[in-house]
Amino acid sequence: MSRLMAKIELQKLASALSLDEAKLGYLDALEADELRELRDMVSGALYSHHETRFGRMAAVSKLVPSAISAKASQLVGPALSAQVAGALDPHHAVKLAKAMRPEFLADVATFLDPARVTAIVQLLPDTVIVPVGKTLLKRGAFLTLGRFTSIVDPDTALKVTEDADGHELLTLALYTEDRPAIDAIVTKIADFKLRAAMAAAAKNGDFDEALALMEVLTPSNRARVIDEAAHLDHDDRNELMAGVIRNDSWDMLMEALDRVSHDALKAVVNVPSTAETAVIDVLLEQAIKADRTEAFEAILLALDAAHVTAMSASKVLKGAEFKTWVEKTPGLGDRLSGVLAKVS
Amino acid sequence: MSSLRELAELLGVPEKKLGMLSNVAQENLSHLRDSINASVVEQEGLIQKGIETGLKVIPAPLRGRARALLFPGGQA
Numbered sequence: 348m349s350r351l352m353a354k355i356e357l358q359k360l361a362s363a364l365s366l367d368e369a370k371l372g373y374l375d376a377l378e379a380d381e382l383r384e385l386r387d388m389v390s391g392a393l394y395s396h397h398e399t400r401f402g403r404m405a406a407v408s409k410l411v412p413s414a415i416s417a418k419a420s421q422l423v424g425p426a427l428s429a430q431v432a433g434a435l436d437p438h439h440a441v442k443l444a445k446a447m448r449p450e451f452l453a454d455v456a457t458f459l460d461p462a463r464v465t466a467i468v469q470l471l472p473d474t475v476i477v478p479v480g481k482t483l484l485k486r487g488a489f490l491t492l493g494r495f496t497s498i499v500d501p502d503t504a505l506k507v508t509e510d511a512d513g514h515e516l517l518t519l520a521l522y523t524e525d526r527p528a529i530d531a532i533v534t535k536i537a538d539f540k541l542r543a544a545m546a547a548a549a550k551n552g553d554f555d556e557a558l559a560l561m562e563v564l565t566p567s568n569r570a571r572v573i574d575e576a577a578h579l580d581h582d583d584r585n586e587l588m589a590g591v592i593r594n595d596s597w598d599m600l601m602e603a604l605d606r607v608s609h610d611a612l613k614a615v616v617n618v619p620s621t622a623e624t625a626v627i628d629v630l631l632e633q634a635i636k637a638d639r640t641e642a643f644e645a646i647l648l649a650l651d652a653a654h655v656t657a658m659s660a661s662k663v664l665k666g667a668e669f670k671t672w673v674e675k676t677p678g679l680g681d682r683l684s685g686v687l688a689k690v691s
Numbered sequence: 692m693s694s695l696r697e698l699a700e701l702l703g704v705p706e707k708k709l710g711m712l713s714n715v716a717q718e719n720l721s722h723l724r725d726s727i728n729a730s731v732v733e734q735e736g737l738i739q740k741g742i743e744t745g746l747k748v749i750p751a752p753l754r755g756r757a758r759a760l761l762f763p764g765g766q767a
Binding site: 363364365366373376378381392393395396400406410411415418422424426430 | 701702703708712714715716719722723727729730733734737747748749753756757760763
């Protein structure tokens, strides 16, 4: 995931310099955070170099009626309009934006630095933002959309994505710079959309990315995603859990499992990739380490016969640490006695 | 020869802020610096062209005031 995020950041830096991403191949080894920091410095330097003149152009735009200023913007083009926008009085900028076509504003958005236009975007009505957002979505401009997601109200973002399919939602989430914004949007997304996003992850082999995104969600939203993932077909659920094993995502998952329905949990955990004693050992070790008694209990009670058999060979289960852990949790031993009798 | 110091000067940041580039080869640092400079020049061209184009759509009675705002020292 971190490599994917670094690749996305490299695309953004290349875009800021009007370069092909391949030309910056020598920055491949940098982490996503480092590339983002570098991009911020580059964008800041490019802007500050001409800042005084952008300010003068912004002052001129206030001299004339908005319709004329909007026409001038379209004539000078989206790249320069985007730079001047950063120097505009936000209320004046809103008047101009209202006089422009969504297609042109979408072009401008491609060149905008969200940090410089936050005050403007937050004053814009949905009647302006939503058509622009939908235009960007239609163009597959996820890089641009992802940069604005954090400064747009979640309800507005939801309207932009109301017609988006699962793949588009997942891709947009990957490109979203402000990770907490993803949770705010997921909170408002309908369950069927989450199911579509997980189906898209299955279809495109993107479970590693989906799991990394789940890490930024609150446990309750994570649980919603797992509930929806339970509707995937058997092979896809197996791939999902293979991803959990590969990415060592057990603790992230366990933090949410006590909120997942019993049936969904059964569907998700009882797949071939988890029916390995070594896998169950890792699960047990992490449950003990993070003291996830409720999640562990939920998983244990959801396991089918094949998984109980795999668990019976677990060394961790027979170890002193596990015994102490169960004994110190009031009632846990009694509640699990049926299953534990089968595996001991 | 390019260096982190020169790049830091161009970006207007302390050199230590560019620690992430300490393992990047000199020739690549040069490329990065040249790319940033090229973007500055490209923007310069956009601004010049934008000013000329923008002035044309400003109504004649306001054009003088606009010109004075854009070129406060009287430069063209």
